[in-house]
Amino acid sequence: MKKELHIFFTSLMFYTRIPCPKNIDHHPDYLNKATRYFPLIGWIVGSISFLAFYLFSLFLSTEIAVIFALVISVLTTGAFHEDGFADVCDGFGGGWTKEKILIIMKDSAIGAYGAIGIVLLFLLKFKLLSESILIFKADNSIAILQVFLLFISAHALSRLAAISIIFTHEYSRDDATSKSKPIAKNHTWKEIFGSFLFGLIPLFAFSYFHYQFLFALVPVFISRFFLARYFQKWIDGYTGDCLGATQQVCEVVYYLSILFIWKFI
Incomplete structure (x- = not known):
């Protein structure tokens, strides 16, 4: 149990800005095992984001509360994943060879592709979340619980989709300069089982209210498949x-899938 707690806090420290015990560090062995808790970190980030939304929604409009929820989410993770998204936009947008793409992605400066991508990304998140929440509120009396599960399941499932790539593909860089290199090593069934367990539980709970929400797995993992294939092709x-x-x-x-399912299925 003590070792598992150490692995969990390693995951928490690596993927968020939440303070952890002082004895926790970036030991490669613990980082490798920490992948099993990556979707669980989504539970924490999603809960914090939802709490921000709920508190601000008591005094302000839904749209403004969603903005604050997104801000808190970014502060919680230190824009860890958003930075990766911007780097990928710059790298694959401006590079035409593996070497060039990797060089661009390693550059800390953000380019035009990254800036445009981030703006569009947050516009989509804002609009999709706002519309989904307003629909939930209009249609039933337990909307706040559904909104909570929407936040949790989105963060958990998307992290499962991301971390599952390391189970099926190889790390691209030949050197060990990347801070993500330690998580790209060998994995046991514990990492795979833990990732899928924590990644899917919130969606199963969410689907209790509307079983069709389970269909959201299809577009999410189709997106994951094509992204992984695209990365494989270029780098x-x-x-x-x-x-x-x-x-x-x-x-x-x-978010898009849940909104579509609620409206049309």
Whole structure:
């Protein structure tokens, strides 16, 4: 149990800005095992984001509360995944060879592709979340619980989609300069089982109210499949930025899927 707590806090420290015990560090072995808790981190980030939404919605409009929820989410993770998404936009938008793409993605400066991508990403998140929440509120009396599960399931499932890439593909960089390199090593059934367990539970709970929500798995993992194939084609695998981009894209696809299912299925 003590070792599992250490692994969990390693995951929490690596993927968020939440304070952890002082004895926790970025030991490669613990980082490798920490992948099993990545979707569980989504529970925490989603809960914090929902709490921000709920508190601000008591005094302000739904749209403004959603904006604050997104702000708190970014502050909680330190824009870890959003930064990866921007780097992927710059790298694959401006590079035409594996070497060039990897060089661009490693550059800390943001380019035009990254800036445009981030703006469009947050516009989609804002609009999809706002519309979904307003529909839930209009249609039933337990909307707040459904909104909570929407936040949790989105963050958990999108992280599962991202981390599953390391189970099926190889790390692209030949050197060990990336801080994500330690999570790209060998994995046991514990990492795979833990990832899928924590990644799917919130969606199963969400589908209790509307079983058709389970159908959202299809577009999310189709998106994951094509993203992974795209990365494989251009850089022979993935990087930490690719995982961050996958998480962000799959989160948006999930919101879009839930909204579509609620309206039409």
